[in-house]
Amino acid sequence: MQTQLMTPHERDQLHSLIREKLDLGGAEKIEDTTLVRELPGVDSMKLLGLLGAVELGFRVNLGFEAIPQVRTVRDIEQLICDSREQYASRVS
Template sequence: MSSTHLTPQEREQLYSVIREKLDLNGAGCREQVENTTVVRELPGVDSMRLLRLLGAVELGFQVNLGFEAIVQVRTVEDIERLICESRERYGDRVRSSGGRP
């Protein structure tokens, strides 16, 4: 059985990836990243930055979000949900194949 939420450490990792990939760590940037943050409203976000962010999330969390993720992401919580759904799909495949991915 998988969790539908990230652990506090994983959530902080996600926030860190978002701050890094969207360049929110600068001295002049005061944007807070929370689960309710609307990703597309963060400073400087465009479709390419969002795509790079989702790629970094896939690598950092070892998940496959798929191309449809770019239209499904509105808030940071949406990214968390997609991570958990990907983990669930992977877990289902491993269970149905007798333990082989």
């Protein structure tokens, strides 16, 4: 099964969510390889809130097992894509 990729608009949306939920403001540079847990002020509650916002914003179900899988921003993108693929395979 081929992994779906996020559009540039969706990637911008994800970066905005990260900035908002982790209280980063616009100064912090966010790249695919950014280590989420090393961003300023990140703690487990903020990470949980971020993943909840990702679920709502992208209409996906990540589940609690996603928490330890998140190291980089790319990991969050991959979780979104994986969730979409799982949904698509259940529907078809």
